[in-house]
Amino acid sequence: MxxxxxxxxxxxxxxxxxxxxNHAGVAPTSLRAAAAVREWMEDVVNHGVKYERGWEARAEHTRALAARIIGAAPGEIAFVRNTSHGLGLVAEGLDWKPGDEVAVATSIEYPSNVYPWLHLKDRGVEVREIVSSPEGGVTPEAVAAALTPRTRLVALSSVQFASGFRTDLDAVGALCERQGVLLCVDGIQSIGCSPVDVKRSRIHFLSADSHKWMLGISGIGFLYVAKDVLPRLRPALVGWRSTTDAWNFNRSHFELRPDAGRLEEGSHSFTGIYALGAALELLLEVGxxxxxxxxxxxxxxxxxxxxxxxxxxxxxxxxxxxxxxxxxxxxxxxxxxxxxxxxxxxxxxxxxxxxxxxxxxxxxxxxxxxxxxxxxxxxx
Incomplete structure (x- = not known):
């Protein structure tokens, strides 16, 4: 050692x-992350809003770290409360048509990556089952067998929570690209544990929060949305921060931001963001x-x-x-x-x-x- x-x-x-x-469950966080939370708390306790610009700068630094760890651009990252929040933004934001299909291995996926898609039933969207392998995983062959001309999106986990089976994201991403199908990934069981490159794997959406392998805390995570599909994702919620003139409170100017920040409707959770930044810095230091x-x-x-x-x-x-x-x-x-x-x-x-x-x-x-x-x- x-x-x-x-x-x-x-x-x-x-x-x-x-x-x-038990890092696939709830991981311990570090003294470094705890110190980052205390830093923000001491600031707001002793100075109120005086150094708010510093809070915003720290948020953008954390956004850049999140982008770096998955090979994305900062403008493709939105802060979310948890993995479910990010997946829900994707499910509720796409322009579904009756008869569209989502391919999901509902028998083995964590519920966070099942329920958002089942919730689309009243919009005419059907969930098509991906048959899991004997080892409890999703293979590229099984994904291919589940696709039909009506499939709009494949939703899967980078690593299955119960079995530990790792998905070949590169192969699935290439398959989805050939078929013109969107790929949405629950990345919580890989970010912080294994290298992930969303561009190489041709992933369109990836959501993960920080209380597992990232060694952060509950209540904060990030959603990656590929730049080329962002215009197709309608924000399920909007607020002052979603807009291009967010800090001008003297007028109403409803123009959505051109980047993934449009999915952040209101004030940041700075305690979570500070902790996430410290956690990501530690992981990137180790490599x-x-x-x-x-x-x-x-x-x-x-x-x-x-x-x-x-x-x-x-x-x-x-x-x-x-x-x-x-x-x-x-x-x-x-x-x-x-x-x-x-x-x-x-x-x-x-x-x-x-x-x-x-x-x-x-x-x-x-x-x-x-x-x-x-x-x-x-x-x-």
Whole structure:
């Protein structure tokens, strides 16, 4: 473990108390992000609105960081409350016609990426099922099989929350481009865990909030909208900030901003934006390729160790991002999950399987401690 990684570990005091393998659920945030929130709070407590221009500048800095981490332009980024908020803006903003179809793997997707599309039923939009793979993922072949001449949009997760199956976004994006279909991605299980390039993958929309792999806090995230499709997305809500003359309160001049800022109808959540900025700075300092490499190495050790104890693990390495799931030999997932929780191991139980999701700062020694606990449980 290099000194630099030890320095980053010190930013997360929870690691001294727990084996934290739950970043696909709710991640701990850093001392750095907490300090950023306090910075804004101290400012407004002591100075009121005096330094408001600084708040706005920090928001634009954070917007640029969000763009950088996914390979977008700052003008293609809008702040949202959460992943659901961003996906809802896409679902409610497109010019649907009766008979249009959205292709979604409703049987495996997180509800945030199912309900916005089902909600379009009263507008005549039908949801067409993408058949999931045996490993619980979405393959390019399955997407191709679901497309019809009426398909307007494919909605999928970059990584499936329950199985950990990573979608081949490059292949799906190329397919959607050939078919003239929009691609909307729930990116919350990959941003901060694996490199994402929205341009290379030909993604039109991507939504993610910061309380998982980004190591931020709840209540803030971002929505990417590709510049060329932004004119096709009607804002579901508008307000003073949506317009080109936003800071002129002496007249009504309703002209929507030409960038994704048109989707931000009112005052910013500066506590969230400051925290998000600090979280993204930390990730970009470490570097997404290095983060991905470290997580993959940790998951490989977990996979080998758990299989050595007779557990069924998944997904397979070629479909893996930051999540490994497993089933104990006797199928005692719920009992083992509770037993580990009592011993300060943070993890999740999803669809009958234990889900593990370490981050870059977890140590090989922590993997060994975890495997020892599982060994103790199985040998009772």
């Amino acid at each position: 290099s000194p630099s990684i030890e320095t980053y570990r010190a930013q997360f005091p929870v690691l001294a108390q727990q084996l934290y393998f 997404m390729p290095d983060i991905e490499s470290r997580i993959r190495a940790l998951l490989t050790s977990l996979d080998e160790g758990l299989r050595g104890l007779g557990c069924d693990t998944g997904p397979s390495p070629e479909h893996r991002a930051g999540i490994l799931t497993f089933l104990p030999p006797k199928g005692e997932s719920r009992t083992l999950s509770a037993w580990l929780g009592e011993r300060d191991v943070s993890l999740s139980l999803r669809r009958g399987r234990i889900r593990l999701s370490p981050h870059f700062y977890n140590q090989p020694e922590e993997i060994e401690r975890f495997l020892g606990l599982v060994r103790d449980f199985l040998g009772r």
